[in-house]
Amino acid sequence: MRATPSVRHRIAAAGVAAALAVTGLTAIATTTTATAATDCATPWSAATVYRGGEVASYSGQNYRASWYTQGEVPGSTAWGAWASQGACGGTSTPSPSPTATTSPSPSPSPTVTASPSPSPSPTATTTPSPEPTTDPGTTNPDEKCRPDGMAATPGVDTPYCDVYDADGREILPNGLDRRVIGYFTSWRTGKNGQPSYLASDIPWDKLSHINYAFAHVGPDYKVSVNADAPGNSATDLTWPGVAGAEMDPTLPYTGHFNLLAKYKKANPGVKVLPAVGGWAETGGYFDGDGNRVASGGFYTLTESQARMDVFAESVVDMIRTYGFDGIDIDYEYPTSNKDAGNPDDFAIANAKRGQLFSGYVALMKTLREHLDAAGAQDGEYYLLTTATPSSGWLLRGMEVYQITEYADYVNMMTYDLHGSWNEYVGGNGALFDDGKDAELTAGGVYTAYEGNGYLNADWAAHYFRGAMQGGRINMGVPFYTRGHQNVQGGTYGMNGRAPATAGTVCPAGTNGKCGDGADGIDNLWFDSDPQGNAIPAGANPIWHVLNLEKGVVGDYAAAYKVPTTIEGTYTRHFDPVSKNEWWWNAQTKTFLSGDSTEAITAKADYVNSTGLGGLMIWELAGDFEYDQAKGQYEMGSTLVDLMHAKFVGGGAYDATKAERAMPTQALDVDLEYTEFALGDSNYPIAPKVVFTNHGATDIPAGATVTFQYGTTDTGKMSDWSGYKTTSTPGRSGPNVGGLGANFHTATFTVPTGGIPAGGSITNQLKWALPVAQFSNVTITVDGTEYATTYDHPRGVTVVDLPTGGTGGTGGTGGTGGTGECTAAAWSSTTVYTGGALVSHAGRTWKAKWYTQGDTPSTVGDANPWADQGAC
CATH class of the missing domain: 2.10.10.20 (Carbohydrate-binding module superfamily 5/12)
Structure with a gap:
């Protein structure tokens, strides 16, 4: 999330074949109180190995195995392998399945090295269920508030209505219809005379969420902020004499966490989440003395389920201890590309590229289950969010981003799209492609992909929109600049080149081909190399670049150890197509790009018009106001105020994945995405997609399977399986000015043999540009269209097909x-x-x-x- 001095578009992707089996709705354990009328299955035996889907009886109930298990007594734990199917064998009333209140944290899910939900053995292949099965999630009184597409944790009455309304939309404070999420960083404490930005400076009455940056993965695999280190900023620092920064004396800790808790009491609707990781602490952490420890961080945490359970339990402890509302995961990045992410982590991450993404999926699933269990105990809903990359190159290596069912929402890092890690000059956070991006042109991207450019927020938003509703997607905006100096060509520098000067020692991760990053007074918020030298990157808060535009040297410059004189003049520019905003100094050939009023206005309007969930800010301390007495810009809330004004009365965000009325009956069918090639070899993108029928009746040959996928691809999906998959494009051609449509639609016919009950078929699909998970999967049999539990839809009835179906040629279905x-x-x-x-x-x-x-x-x-x- 923080400054990323590496080849941003050559630094990410993600692992091989995440063996993720999406939890089907019918796998949710329910409490049974009705009189039994069903025959009991074969009695459970401790010596028998059971596979997912197999049924056994125990103590007057039938149980269905959710995954491979042996020796676990059915019903002995709410979090185990067995899901109650109800009473059997007579008229006795069985005891209810254990509820979430019996255990503070679930037992470990199956490890990453084995499939968490193997394909079940065929069961009841000839006899359908006697009655349609209503979505078992409805046994939870809060199921009505569960967001569309989010997986419910089996056996847990998750209190969704604490945070969501009956349409599955998040209940937001301060009159907002869309989220305004601000990252609040730990290090702007006023050290060395630099301006401080404390919790008292946050515009609490204009925001919906605050993410504290950063916590990290400690050496014991627990979440940490170095709370045991004297003087740490999170829990052991004070600011005597600073108005508004007086500590709450009722709390047993001081620091940022004290002030956050204090102001949250006065603003209870605003949610506060610690963010874990970031650029510097994904693969290690800073200890109490400020030294970086290359422990492996997320890279080694996700090697085992036991470690992830320890981490998840510690997250729950942190939330309860400090009164947080959830956790934000900033894993940068779980990629399959060599030399991707922070160069400090290469030695650890490169050896694990094939496993990183499956580990990320397992981590998010583990966190979701622990948070839901804790929330059910506490009567509060705990958010799980994640920061995501936005570059098409990065996302190519991250499979189809199979975590969207576990996250409440994603925060797209739609910034750092260009910077001094290479010589190509471009916008920090373009909203749209303009067909002229210098980096994409040099790389032949436009030529290869029918004129589509993937370094812009609109492309990234459509990537995630293919997998989840717009309301669970937030667009990141940079309250800071990135830039180059000695720029050659371009329009006021935009789309020019700035190669590193002779003798420059390029940072690790740039392959010796870095650009000439702006330095000196044009690099106020610089990072330092291991020797303490400033890394030229053109990194500045917006308030500083506005002072440069006015020709003003702020009174803070000396404290940042930058020059106190200005050479040349800075003019501001805004492109009406890409919505890039930037500053250009013709004398020094300096280019600085970030978001001020014009870019933020365009992005807020885009959010309102497209149904996205809101905007995410990196970072709050970059916002500005004008001090008339001093004659300079300083830290303030002008841009946040602008967002708030746009999002009050902006209209409710999109709460459903589908753009049409979906069938209200669903088949228990799941999808699993397997066997992705690694890194740059992942072209064409051609995974084997497994369609598994968890129902009790065969899906016949000739049935039609239809699904939708994101318009970030060119819309020409086909297969190598002989299923004759066809694709109906939702759009085509270059994406200059925006992609527009959200979905392409693909269809294939179930082959000879059908999809047997408890069985599966595999379709090796192929496409060109990255897309996230498929959405709106339907199956049409004998003219009747069914939804699928894969999508975790709201308000459906899960049914089995009537026996004797013939498949047919499809139909339109719908609800009429x-x-x-x-x-x-x-x-x-x-x-x-x-x-x-x-x-x-x-x-x-x-x-x-x-x-x-x-x-x-x-x-x-x-x-x-x-x-x-x-x-």
């Missing part, structure tokens, strides 16, 4: 109309903005973006309307 259209009729003369609803031709339609005169329809590569179903 209501007989009454409530939205206003579409008019060709009306201007509609993103989110607007209209009725037309007996159906309801939702505008995806600004449109006028476009007839609502699903036809066309870039139509602006999403079908919401019949009315």
Whole structure:
């Protein structure tokens, strides 16, 4: 999350074949109180090996194994391998399954080295369930508040309604309809006379969330902030004489955590989460003396399930001790690319590239289960969030990002898209591609991918939108600059080149091809090399670059040990296509790019019009206000105020993955993504995708499987399996100014033999540019369309197919109309903005973006309307 002095687009991806089996809705253990009427299965035996899906009876109940198990007594733990299927063999009323309140933390999930949920043996292949199975999550009274697409933890009554409303949208404070998430860093303490930024400086009345940066993975695999080290800033520091920084004397600790707790009491709706990791502490940590220990951090934590359980339990302890609302994971990065991430970590990370991503998935699953269990005990919901990369190169190596079912939301690091790690000059955080990116042009990306550029926030947002609803995606914005000096060419430097000067020793990770980073007064927030020298990077808070624009040397310059004179003049520029904002000094050929008022306005408008969840800020201390008396810009809240004004009354964010009415009946079918190639070898992207039928009835040959995937790809998915997968593009062509549509749609026919009950088929699919997990998977049998439990949908009934199905040629399915259209009729003369609803031709339609005169329809590569179903 913090300054990333490496080849950002050559520094990430992720592991091989994460053996993730998404927890199906029907695997959730439920409490049974009804009178038994079902025959008992073969009695459980301690000596028998059971595989996932197999059923045994014990003490008057049938149990279904969720994964491989031997010797575990059914019902002995709420977190074990066995899920109760209800009473059997008579009229006795069985005891309920253990609830989450019986144990503070779940037993370990299966380890990363073995599949957590092997394909079950076929069971009940000829007899369907006597009654349709309603989503077992509804046994939890808070199921109605569970966000669409999030996996419920089996056996736990997770208190979703503590944080989410009945539509699965997060309840936000301060009148906000969208999130404003600010990272608050530990190190701006006022040391050496530099300006401090404390919890008392945070605009609590304008934010929704605050992420404290950073905690780390300690040597004992527990989360840590060096609380045992005297003088640590988190729990043992005070600021005497600083107004607003007076400690709360009722708390047994001081430091940032004291002030955060103090101000949270006064602003209870604002959620505070510690962030773990970041650029500097992903693969190690800083000890109490400030020395970095190369312990391996996340890279070694995720080597074993036992370590991850220790970590998760310590996270729960931290949340309870300090009154936090959850945890944010900033793992930079679980990649399969050699020399990716922080160069300080290469010696550890390079040896583990093939396992890192599966470890990340296991870590997020483990955290989700522990947090849900603790939340059920405490009567509070605990958030699990994660910072994600945004570059297409980085994401190519991270499989299909199979953690979206465990995270409440993702915070996209849609910044550091260009910097001094190479010579190509570009925007720090472009919103859109403009078709002119110098780095992508030099790398042949536009030529290779039909004019699509992947170094912009719109591309990244559509990557995640393919896997999750817009409301669980937050766009990162930089309250700081990055830049070069001695720039050659470009438009006011933009898209020019700035090769390193002769004799420059390039930092590790740049392959000796770094750029000429801006230094001196143009590098106020510099990082230091191991010798303590400033690393030229053009890193400045926005308030400093605004002073440069005014020709003002702030009174803080000497404290940062930078020059106190300005050479040349700085002019501000804004590109109407990419929405890049930057400053250009024609005399020194210096280029500095970051987000001020124009870029933030454009991005806030984009969030409102596309249904995204909000904006995430790195970092709050870069915001500004103008001190009239001093005649200079300083730390303030101008940009946060602007976001708040945009997001009050901006409209509710998108709460569903699908853009159409989905079937209300679902088959218990899961997907697993396997056998990705590593690193740069992952082209074309061609994993084996396993479709597993966990139901009691075969899915017949000839059934149609349909799914949607992100428009970050070119939309030409096919397969190497002979299933004749076809793809209907949602859009095509270059993405200059934005991708527009959210989904491509793919379809294939179930082959001869069908998908037997408890069995699976494997389709080796292939595509070009990275996409996240598939969404809106449906199966059509004999003209009836079913959703699948893979998507963790809300409000569905899980059913088995009737026996004797023939597959057929598919159908449209859906839930049908209501007989009454409530939205206003579409008019060709009306201007509609993103989110607007209209009725037309007996159906309801939702505008995806600004449109006028476009007839609502699903036809066309870039139509602006999403079908919401019949009315």
